[in-house]
Amino acid sequence: MRSRTRSTRLRVPFAATAVGLFALSLGSATATFWPVYGGAAFVVLVLVAFVVGAGIALGAAVLRLSSVWVLVATLVAYLAVGVPLAVPSQALAGVLPTGGGLLTLVSATALGWKRLVTIALPVGSYEALLVPVLVLVLVGTVVGLSVALRSRRGELAVVVPVVVWIAAIVLGPAEAWWPRVTGLGLLVTVVAWVVWWRLRRRRVALDALTGRVPGTSAGHRPVVVRAVVGTLVTLAVAGAAGTVVVSVAPPATSRTVARTVVEQPFDPRDRVSPLTGFRAYEQEPAVDGTLLRVTGLRDGQRLRIATLDTYDGVVYSVGSGDVDSASGFFTRVPSTVDQSAVEGERSTVGVTVEAYDELWVPTVGQLESVAFDGPTADARRDEFFYNDVTGSAVVLGGLQQGDSYRLEAVVPRQPGEDDLGALTPGTATVPTPRDVPDELASSLEDDVAGLREPGERLQAALAALREDGYVSHGVSADEPVSRSGHGADRIAQLFTDPVMIGDAEQYATAGALMADQLGFPARVVMGFAPQTDEGQTGEGQTGEGDTVDVTGSSITAWIEVDTAQYGWVALDPNPAERPIPEDQVQDPTQISRPESVVQPPPQDAQVRDDQTPPQSEQDDPETPPAWLATLLLIARIAGWSALVAGLLAAPFVTVVVLKARRRRRRRSASSPSARISGGWHEFQDAVVDHGIRTPPAATRSEVAAVVGGSRPAVLARVADRAVFSPNAPVEADADRVWTAVAEMRRALGVGLTRRQRFAAAVSLRSLRGYHGRTRPERQRNN
Known part of the structure; x- marks a missing residue:
């Protein structure tokens, strides 16, 4: 019988309303995770986790279980549903947890948070990355509904959705x-x-005071109206404060979240530029050795090793420390990458690693998915990082002989030869090249003389490179001298030697710098261009079983320029290999001159008046003065601090304003009698707000007796006489009453702490009319 009595304490209407409102609040907060996950698996997880959590909270409230049993029930439920919901790939038949799945679930509970902020979004149900949101929803539901159903302060349950919303922002x-x-x-x-x-x-x-049965009391329209009005005033104050702050100090940069500040596992700026090792592929044993075996390559299709967009006068590298370059940001990718916005043809390529041992993973197009095979597949997949802006990928430990992988990608549509002249610069952002040789700018000016259209000028500049240049790697005795490197002095030599001699390392660098001078955002791509003419099937693609051997001699470099019509367009500035005319070399001192030491690039880019003005603006934004940046930072901090303070203080300010308005209305009543009566009510409200218990429906004398002291008793008699006496009081009596009330209100706070005085000032007891029904917090005797 005792257990049955306890089980009926939780009323169904109250529980249903609480669960419904909490579900709406938590659902709004959890929806913030949609850009992180997306997909049906996320929706199913949230719904099931909430239902399970609500069941635990309701059962614990009905049975009056202790917090220990609630914790045990939550852990059991977490282990039971965690694997099928958050690690579905390791669930038996999709619904039963397995031993390996449980180990993954437990480890992801501690480590999944960091992995989530180092992977490209959305992640879907990849690996165990759904575990963080499962923890938040399940535990948040249990905690929030337990507070709502079992605590005296059920309002505090809203902390849970707020925490979930903030977590979604941080992880998003x-x-x-x-x-x-x-x-x-x-x-x-x-x-x-x-x-x-x-x-x-x-x-x-009110039901307890009047003896009404709960659920049968009449509505209290004035109270509802006052609550709604107070809420609207609070929102208006907070909204106005937020609007002012955003207008005065709007954020100048993108939002800072965990994934923008966490240290990424791979930073290409810590690595040597792969372009500096270009000549190594042209030397023995790599030049004739098989580095990769590739299937699925189309005729003329190239394998990308790395995309380089930052030139400092010494090397072309990936990413920049001075400019926020997206090419330097590599992340882990989920099982698939959404390339639906890329217009092009799908391509599937299989790669088997032979003598290639670099960390850069050869790829094609824009990656949709990658699958590693063999005994090292799991390790390679965990170490795989990708940059979707450049299409480059790396494996942290480096590829080794025997590794194999299969790529599915979209190869972007490229313009035809006849369309190049109509190209115009795009809007992509790349770091501005530094220490560009004057010799390159002078040669470019001659090459594009008389041309006005950006595409035609770019075509003419690259055509001049191909027509004037000759190819020599300079690695064998029978080749003309061709110094390696692509620093500013080597590019200057390319344009000053009697015969322009170099290879793809120099021509790609020169082509990218020329494109930049003409206003096109440009970058250098290093990769392989294997011959696929043999073994072609049907429409110019090797069959599934046909294999292309990629050797070191297939190494090359080309450029990509961003265009308004096609996005990034690949262009080849390299001359065709042909005999070099020795009779044109007339200045032997030019060939035998010693190599000059390349000085570090200057801190500030040189300003050249003789450069051709670019067609589109892509310079780095000017850095504001230090004092202005400091003032803006201080203003931004002060603005956001004011916003937070305004949001926190808005409810309290609203209460104080309502009390002041009530006091002013009482003091400015039309008659002295009403002003004296209002003065008494003001004192009585102050008594209630200070937590002094008074009897229900007490007279003025009884209230004065509870407060204690002579002055409250005198005030009570004066108020009674003003209300019941046939002789109307005079204005001076009303003024004296309000002077006394002000002094007595101050006397109520004597001996109290600052916190107690603040609590009395913002107390809602007097606004609710709870005279005589306050908690027995303390008694006063003055």
Whole structure:
């Protein structure tokens, strides 16, 4: 019988309303994770985790279980549903946990958070990356509903959705528009939750006082109206404060989240530029040795090793420390990468590693998925990082002989030869090259003389390279001298020697610098261009079983320029290999001159007045003065601090304003009698707000007796005489009463701590009309 009595304490209407409102609030917060995960697996996880968590919280509330049993039940449920929901790839028949799945679930509980911020989004159900949101939803539901159903302060349950919303922002992408939408929904549901709890607490108190059966009391329209108005005033104050702050100090950069500040496992700036090792592929044993065996390559299709976009006068490298270059940001990728926005042809390529032992992974097009095979497959997949901006990929430990992988990619559509002249610069951002040789700029000016269209000028500059240049790697005795490197002095030599001699390392660098001078965002691509003419099938693609051997002699480099029509377009500036005319070499001192020492690039880019003005702006933004940046930072910090302070203080300011308005209305009443009566009510409200218990429906004398002292008793008699005496009081009596009330209100705070005085100032007891029904916090005797 005792257990049955306990099981009926939780009323169904109350529990249903609480669960419904909490579900709306938590759902609004959890929706912020959609850009992180996306897909049906995320939706199923959230729904099931909430249902399980709500079941645990409701059962614990009905049975009055202790927190220890609630914890045990939550852990059991987490282990039971965690694998099929968050690690579906390791669930038996999709619904039963396995031993390996449980180990993955437990390890991901501690480590999944960091892995989530080092991988490209969205992740879907890849590996165990759903574990963080499972922990937040399941534990948050249990904690939040337990507080709502079993705590005296059920309003505190809204902390859970707020925490989930903040976690979604921290773990999410840098784009801020979606959290604004979900944040608005969360604000509405949180306000509804708090208002419902406040009204419910008042209704319960009134039912207890009047003896009504709970659930049968009449509505209290004035209270509802006052609650709604107060809520609207609070939102208006907070919204106005936020609008002012954003208008005065708008954010100048993208939002900072965990993935933008966490140290990435791979930073290409810590590695030597792969272009510096270009000549090594042209030497023995790599030049004739098989580095890779590739299947699925189309005729003329190239394998990308690395994309380099930063030139400092010494080397072309990946990424920049001075400019926020997206090419330097490599992340782990989920099982698939969404390339639906890329217009092109799908390509499937299989690669088997032979003598190639670099960390750069040869790829084609824009990667959709990668699958490693063999005994090292799991290790290689965990060490695989990709940059979707450049299409480059790496394996941290480096590829080794015997590794194999299969790529699925989209090869972007490229313009035809006849369309190149109509190209115009795109809007991509690349670091501005530094220490560009004057000799290159002078040669470029001659090459494009008389041409106006950007595409035609670019065509003419690259055509001049191909026509004037000759290819020599300079690695064998029978080849003309060709110094390696692509620093500023080597590129200057390329344009000053009697015969232009170099290889793809120099021509690709020169082509990219020329394109940049003409206004096209440009970058250098290093890769392989294997011959696939043999063994072709059908439409110019090797069959599934046909294999292309990639040797070191297939190494090359080309450029990519960003265009408004096609995006990044691949262009080859390299001359065709042909005999070098020795009779044109007339200045032997030019050939035998010693190599000059390349000085470090200057801190500031040289300003040359003789350069051809670019057609589009791609220079780095000017750095504001230090004092201005400091002032902006201080203003931004002060603005956001004011916003947070305004949001926190808005409810308290609203209460103080309402009390001041009430006091002013009482003091400015039309008659002295009403002003004296209002003075007494003001004192009585102050008594209630200070937590002094007074009897229900007490007279003025009884209230004065509870407060204690002579002055409250005198004030009570004066108020009684003003109300009941046939002789109307005079204005001077009303003024003296309000002077006394002000002094007595101050006397109520004597001996109290600052916190107690603040609590009395923002107390809602007098606004609710709870005279005589306050908690027995303390008694006063003055």
